Amino acid sequence: MEFKLNIGPHGTDDRVVPLKEDVLYDVIIIGGGPAALTAAVYCMRKGVSTGLVTMDFGGQLSDTSTVENYMGYSYITGVDLASKFREQVQQFEIAVVEGKKADSIEDGREKKLRLEDGSVFSARTLIITTGKSWRRLGVPGEAELTGKGVAYCAICDAPLFAGKRVVVVGGGNSGIESAIDLAKIAEHVTIIQFLAELTADKILVDAFSAFTNTTVMYEHEVVEIKGELRVESVMVKNRATGAVSELDAQGIFIEIGLIPNNALVKGLLELNEFGEINVDCACRTSLPGIFAAGDVSSVPFKQIIIAAGEGAKAALSACEYVLREP
Numbered sequence: 001m002e003f004k005l006n007i008g009p010h011g012t013d014d015r016v017v018p019l020k021e022d023v024l025y026d027v028i029i030i031g032g033g034p035a036a037l038t039a040a041v042y043c044m045r046k047g048v049s050t051g052l053v054t055m056d057f058g059g060q061l062s063d064t065s066t067v068e069n070y071m072g073y074s075y076i077t078g079v080d081l082a083s084k085f086r087e088q089v090q091q092f093e094i095a096v097v098e099g100k101k102a103d104s105i106e107d108g109r110e111k112k113l114r115l116e117d118g119s120v121f122s123a124r125t126l127i128i129t130t131g132k133s134w135r136r137l138g139v140p141g142e143a144e145l146t147g148k149g150v151a152y153c154a155i156c157d158a159p160l161f162a163g164k165r166v167v168v169v170g171g172g173n174s175g176i177e178s179a180i181d182l183a184k185i186a187e188h189v190t191i192i193q194f195l196a197e198l199t200a201d202k203i204l205v206d207a208f209s210a211f212t213n214t215t216v217m218y219e220h221e222v223v224e225i226k227g228e229l230r231v232e233s234v235m236v237k238n239r240a241t242g243a244v245s246e247l248d249a250q251g252i253f254i255e256i257g258l259i260p261n262n263a264l265v266k267g268l269l270e271l272n273e274f275g276e277i278n279v280d281c282a283c284r285t286s287l288p289g290i291f292a293a294g295d296v297s298s299v300p301f302k303q304i305i306i307a308a309g310e311g312a313k314a315a316l317s318a319c320e321y322v323l324r325e326p
């Protein structure tokens, strides 16, 4: 007897199809994190024609070691949760462009979404879920040496710096968490803190204080990262005296927070003081037919479960718009 896999909304097959330029979709979702993938499932289950444009599947989940606060899983790795989200989306015949960046939007009754490669897709509604990215220092050497000793995610890259001298920029929660991970394996960790004190939670500062291979340089800032092929040293400036000194280091982790990926909608949608897209309680933005959800939006608290919930809400709002607007 021949058995067939159960395809469709409850199966495991990949039914994804390419997004087409000559089709007017009901909804196009931009992003591939928890907000986007949840929105995709909701749109497909509502039966509207749906496209998804994303640079990757997973978003920040790919930088997250373990997740212990997403309901249904008391413990799951970020990568595993991302692949579960992806599998759930792929059970539907959704139209996808993966690995490309959405570049600009032309508003109108039909929204035009232009990608960086020049292709243009059309939809009656858009859901923006472009999330957040690591904030850069913007100093000489940073861009050139990224991936060559300049890193942003200790969870991902700390093991590469075992036995090395490392600088961590930032004394907030992410900086101290990274410093703790690194202090376990690196020869020495120097924290460069802009302010006169660490701003991380006390429990983290206490845990960090237990290490003896660490230094904190308060009221300092990084002014340059030096190295030929890889990071060799970091130039830091004392903000009180202006004195510049050179630290011997083979790695630098920049842990100064995340910024919203708003380039796609800057000048088009209303943003708040943090550069997040202003949304109302139904994920509506300042333009009719354009919705936003997750970390790129002004919704308070940036968490997976919140991004997923907002993605669901944005999808239902977009579907309602499609139904009501002729």
Ligand SMILES: Cc1cc2nc3c(=O)[nH]c(=O)nc-3n(C[C@H](O)[C@H](O)[C@H](O)COP(=O)(O)OP(=O)(O)OC[C@H]3O[C@@H](n4cnc5c(N)ncnc54)[C@H](O)[C@@H]3O)c2cc1C
Pocket: 030, 031, 032, 033, 034, 035, 036, 053, 054, 055, 056, 057, 058, 059, 060, 061, 063, 064, 065, 066, 067, 068, 069, 070, 100, 101, 102, 103, 129, 130, 131, 132, 133, 155, 261, 264, 293, 294, 295, 296, 302, 303, 304, 305, 307
């Ligand atoms: C290190 C770390 C650990 C975390 N740990 C937890 C945790 O334990 N629990 C928890 O609840 N939350 C945690 N978070 C927060 C959580 O990951 C985020 O709140 C969540 O991922 C936000 O989802 P999102 O879909 O809004 O955006 P993101 O996850 O940022 O996804 C954005 C997506 O949009 C895509 N994109 C961006 N711009 C474009 C463009 N122009 N064109 C096409 N695609 C684009 C990106 O490639 C990405 O796929 C953590 C975050 C980090 C960084």
